[in-house]
Amino acid sequence: SYELTQPPSMSVSPGQTASVTCSGDKLGYKYVSWYQQKPGQSPVLVIYQDFKRPSGIPERFSGSNSGNTATLTISGTQAMDEADYYCQAWDSSVVFGGGTKLTVL
Amino acid sequence: QVQLQQSGPGLVKPSQILSLNCAISGDSVSTNSAPWNWLRQSPSRGLEWLGRTYYRSKWYNDYAVSVKSRITINPDTSKNQFSLHLNSVTPEDTAVYYCARGVEVAGAPSPGYYFDYWGQGTLVTVSS
Numbered sequence: 001s002y003e004l005t006q007p008p009s010m011s012v013s014p015g016q017t018a019s020v021t022c023s024g025d026k027l028g029y030k031y032v033s034w035y036q037q038k039p040g041q042s043p044v045l046v047i048y049q050d051f052k053r054p055s056g057i058p059e060r061f062s063g064s065n066s067g068n069t070a071t072l073t074i075s076g077t078q079a080m081d082e083a084d085y086y087c088q089a090w091d092s093s094v095v096f097g098g099g100t101k102l103t104v105l
Numbered sequence: 106q107v108q109l110q111q112s113g114p115g116l117v118k119p120s121q122i123l124s125l126n127c128a129i130s131g132d133s134v135s136t137n138s139a140p141w142n143w144l145r146q147s148p149s150r151g152l153e154w155l156g157r158t159y160y161r162s163k164w165y166n167d168y169a170v171s172v173k174s175r176i177t178i179n180p181d182t183s184k185n186q187f188s189l190h191l192n193s194v195t196p197e198d199t200a201v202y203y204c205a206r207g208v209e210v211a212g213a214p215s216p217g218y219y220f221d222y223w224g225q226g227t228l229v230t231v232s233s
Contacts, residue, residue: 029214029215030215030217031210031212031215031216031217031218031219033217033219033220035220041226042203042223042224042225042226043152043203043220043223044223045219045220045221048208048210048217048219048221049210049217049219054221086152088152088219088220089217090215090216090217090218091215093154093167093169093170094144094154094169094218096151096152096153096154098151099151099152
């Protein structure tokens with residue numbers, strides 16, 4: 001079955017850029033979505049179709065996808081961006097990455 | 106604005122049936138443009154898609170291989186909601202369960218699929 005791999009955790013200083021990666025075989029040929037999840041809350045869609053932002057998602061969130069890696073980039077990271085981030089794709093079924101815990105410190 | 110409101114018990118005994126409902130506002134369960142999904146999340150299994158129901162001139166269901174023998178997702182057009190039934194549960198089925206609206210994206214060589222609206226989540230514990 002298809003797998004998406006994310007680093008379990010990463011940290012970033014406020015105001016800096018965070019790049020969360022998601023890797024999978026030929027992932028660049030698939031559409032990737034990203035979800036933000038804060039403790040006790042439901043996931044929130046922040047990027048879909050590799051780079052598109054839903055209404056209401058700040059412009060500091062961006063996405064890219066090429067080769068075997070998709071990347072969620074958060075520019076000018078804020079304390080409120082501290083959360084778990086999950087990538088997701090479709091490969092005959094829904095596939096999620098294991099999630100990356102982003103710490104802003 | 107689409108809203109999904111989940112309801113159902115938070116405690117289920119082993120071997121029994123887990124049943125949850127998801128009431129839809131701002132959209133229709135019978136829409137031709139959106140599948141309606143159930144997912145769950147646990148520390149051991151992460152985020153896991155369970156299945157979906159959708160209407161394309163008739164009703165269809167798709168289920169994850171991991172639960173296919175035990176799951177049923179049903180639409181209820183009279184109440185504009187859909188339900189999840191998972192039978193023969195074990196403690197491994199303990200998780201937070203979510204309903205969500207799906208969005209299909211045509212594409213080549215691979216189509217896309219994502220979730221734009223989620224319910225509030227229901228923690229279901231399987232225990233005697």
